[in-house]
Amino acid sequence: MTCQVLISNSNYPSVANHRNIVRSPVLMRELWLQMWHDIRPDTTSKFVTKAKRGPLRDDDCYWDYGKARCAWAEYCEYRYIFGDVHLGQSCRLKNSSAETLLNYL
Template identity: 85%
Template structure:
C-alpha cells in the first residue's frame, strides 16, 4: 500500500473480548505532533463520536464502527487538487458561498451530519 503524503491516516485498534467487561480503543494519528494531539481536530471528532455512541440508546455495538469513516462536518471536507474536485465525492460537493477564499472552504457536506452519524451506531 502506498500512502499519500496529503492524507492524514488514522490507525486504530479496538478490543472488547480479551478481558470480559472491559474494552480498549487506541487511536494513533499520522502526521500529528504527540504533544499537540489532544487539540487535533481528527482526535476530537473521534472522541466525540465515541462519546455520542456510548450514550445513544440505539447503539447496536459496543464500539463505534470504523468500517465507514465519512466526513461529519463541512470542515472534514477538503479539496483534492490532484483530482480537481472535493475529496469524499460521495459525501462532499463543491458549493461556493460568498466569503470562501480557497477551494477547500467551498467543499461542503451533501447531506446533513445527522444522517451521517447514524452510520456509527
C-alpha cells in the same frame, strides 16, 4: 544538560505540529465519538470509523489537490460561499441531516 539538548533538538517543530493536530476540531470530534461509543453500556456494535462511514460535517470535507476536486466525492461537493479563502473551505456536504448523524452515535 538534558534541557539544552531538548531545546536545541530539531524535534521542536514536530512538537508544534503535534499541538496543531490535537487542536483540530475534526480529530477531537472523532476522539469524542469513539470515547462516547466506548463508555455506553448498551453498545452492541463496533465503532464505525470515519474511513467507513464518510464525513459527517462540512469540516470533514476537504480539497484533494491530486484529483483536483473535493475528497469524498460521493458525500462532498464544491460549493463556494463568499468568504471562503481556499479550496478546502468550499468543500461541503452534499446533504446532511440530524437523522443521519444519529445513526453513528
